Amino acid sequence: MSDEPAAPTLALAQARARMLAGVMPIAERETLPLMQALGRVLAEPVTAQVDVPGHTNSAMDGFALRSADARGETSRLRLIGDSFAGHPFAGPVGPGECVRIMTGGVLPEGADAVVMQERTRREGDDVIVERPVDPGNSIRPAGEDLTRGQPVLDAGRRITPADMGMLASGGAAQVSVFRRPRVAFYSTGDELRPVGTPLKPGQIYDSNRYSLHALLSELGVELLDLGVVPDDPTALKTTLRRAAGECDAVVTSGGVSVGEADHVLDVLESVGDVGFWKVAMKPGKPLAFGRVDDALFFGLPGNPVSVVVTFLQLVRPALVRLAGSWPRPPLRMPARLAAPIRRNPGRLEFQRGRLAHDEAGATVAPLGHQGSGVLRSMSEADCFIVLPADCAELAAGDRVSVEPFAQPVWNGSADDWCEKE
Known part of the structure; x- marks a missing residue:
């Protein structure tokens, strides 16, 4: 792999728009x-x-009546029966009459209003209505929610x-x-070992695969876990061909940089197509997107925080589209910084923070070390602090934009997405 990028570095909005444009939703039903x-x-x-509701019914417990009989300050009406949900009153309501009715009970023929029981009193078989009642009071018309044939x-x-x-x-x-999308995922790297086994010098546990398993599970896709693949071109090619042959998408972590042991892009170029592989964001600049046969390919960085950030910002929207829906654009909100931030400008950055509220509104506290290998910052956080590329220094109390981790993901619109230069 040469040191030159396969394509110009893209802004995040461009990368996301191109990914979505390259996704063909699943058609099988x-x-x-x-x-x-x-x-x-x-x-x-x-x-x-x-029709929903199927009959005009009462919105509360009370008495169904003719509003023309309850125009005065008080009115005396004769109680002639009951209308309960599932057990309507059989017969009309005539002048000077009323029917006891429960919430959801069918409005009897002749009645055009309901008075709540708290505004009445009983005297034997008579009901005293203690204030005027307007037509349509406390009733729910048939078809108010849905009408037959309505989308x-x-x-x-x-x-x-x-x-x-x-x-x-x-x-x-x-x-x-x-049909649910089928997604294969695996980690790459000779240094990775399964959780629960002893570590030798230079080895680490494969945490990225656990993060990816959780992120994919939240989307409800069908999973194929292919474990850890060593930094060997033949093994990588064999695994990638298997994954692409059995699944609709493949997500990997590691091996997408330009080091001598980073073979993922070389392998992808030999068996498929690379869409782009650098995005102007931090963390997560090295990222591969392409296709192997009919399967989408997402090659994520190896750093643990970068895996989560790139998945949420790029892979998740693409998989929502693959599933047949449209993703929702990230929901952002203003908040005041609880502590200063100093950084080097240059790329859009997603720092990890924790939200709180006081009498003046939302505040957000940056969480310590923001390095892409410090996964604890993701675990303790509940939002991203989104810092524009030209932002260098912020003081406590300054306004910033935050993306809560818990937010709508599905049921967006095609109109929400366009490539921004």
């Missing part, structure tokens, strides 16, 4: 019972099979817990979803 569809991506739009969810949406309830209410007993 399967039909699942609704109860098994949580977290899956819809392959077809879903429409409501019924409920579009294709490409990842089904959330709230979606499950809405799909069920609209009568969707089963849904068509895209």
Whole structure:
């Protein structure tokens, strides 16, 4: 591998846009019972099979009546029956009459309003309404939430817990979803050893594969763990061909720099195509993206923090797109620095921080050593402090932009993404 980059260094926004443009979403589908569809991506739009609610009903416990009979300061009405959820009152409500009704109970014929029971009192079989009642008061019209034939969810949406309830209410007993992406992952490096085995001088435990396993598991993809591959071109080529043959995407860590033992890019160029391999971000500048046959390839750096940062900023959006959805752009928010930051300008940087709140709003504290090999900074953090490339020095109290680790990832829009120069 020469010392010259295969392509110009790209801004993060450019790299992300090009990755997304190069992803062809999975087309294979399967039909699942609704109860098994949580977290899956819809392959077809879903429409409501019924009106929701199916009948005009009460929004609270009270009495169904004709609003024309309750126009005065107080009104006396005769109680003629009950309407409970699932057990409607059979018959109309006439002048001067009312029906006791529970939340969700069907509004009886003739009634056009409900008065909550706290605004009434009982006198034998009569109900005294203690204030005027307007037409439509405390009722939920039929079809207020969904109407029969109305689109409920579009294709490409990842089904959330709230979606499950809405799909069920609209009568969707089963849904068509895209197949889950199959993703192979492995670490490269002669120095890596399995956790639980003794270490010899110069050896370290393979932590990156555990981070990748967790990050991929959160996305709900099918995993193929290929372990640790030594820094040997033949072994790397054999493993890469196997991974590409069995999976839709391959994610590796290590071997994408320009050292003499960094063979991943050479191997990738011999069996596939390299899209780009340098991104103007810190940590995580050396990064390979390409394709081997029909499989996407993501070659991440070897430093532990760089693996997590590059996965979250670049690989995760691409895998969301591969799954058939669109990723959400990173959600950022302002916060005040709790301590000063001094750095060398030059690249967009993702420092690790911890958020807090006081009477003036959000604050963020940088977490000690920000080196790309200090994984503890990721473990203790709950956000990235996003520092522009030209930022050099910040004082305590200065405003910065932060990206919380916990934020929406799925169900974005194609309009959210464009390549920025």
